[in-house]
Amino acid sequence: MPRVSRAQAEANHHAIERAASRLFRERGFHAVTVADVMAEAGLTHGGFYAHFESKDALAAAACQAAFEFAAEKWRRRIAAADSPVAARDTIADGYLRASHCDPTVATCPTATLVTDVARAEAGHPIRSAYLAGVRDQIATLASLGTSGDRHRDRAAACVQLATMMGALLLARATHGDPLSDEIVSATKAHLMRRRRGKGGAQ
Secondary structure, three states: OOOOOHHHHHHHHHHHHHHHHHHHHHHOHHHOOHHHHHHHHOOOHHHHHHOOOOHHHHHHHHHHHHHHHHHHHHHHHHHHOOOHHHHHHHHHHHHOOHHHHOOOOOOOHHHHOHHHHHHOOOOOHHHHHHHHHHHHHHHHHHHOOOOOOHHHHHHHHHHHHHHHHHHHHHHHHOOOOHHHHHHHHHHHHHHHHHHHHOOOOO
16 A cells, blocks of 8 residues: 655644544534544544544644634734724624534634543643643733733633633523523623723723
8 A cells, every 4th residue: 555645644634633623622522533533534544543642642632723723813803903902802702703602613622622621631631732722812812901910911811711711601502592692792792891991901
């Protein structure tokens, strides 16, 4: 059987990561098998171990890839905003968009992987990948703070991320009921009103 080129091997590796990232966020880590991932990537099951030593290692790589994709979306929103306050508002608006409230949609890993990570053993590689991703998101939000107090800006970033994620989890759990839309609308209004009410100091 002919060996694949290095370029093809890299392409296959990224295809596996992308497939795993989407499937894990859509269905949960334990509901997805290696065979599911390889089929989604259009590759044979037997080729998996040429790329990853285990499903756990794949989970960490897929988690990291999902956070990197989310970070790129945040960077684009920040670049398009005309102020730090507007940037934080547009991040909240994008995070809580209606399509993300569908529980079958693979959206931000902060929310969609949280249960799997919380239940993972202490040494599971997905935990360190998730922690790094959450830290980066908090750092990004904190960098948009305008209070002049680094600790206050970081605290506000933690609150914003936790508020967005909690709202998204509830909205996905209640999807199809008017309560889902009510939760999202109230959360976005709260985040934006709170900052504007303080003159953008949050």
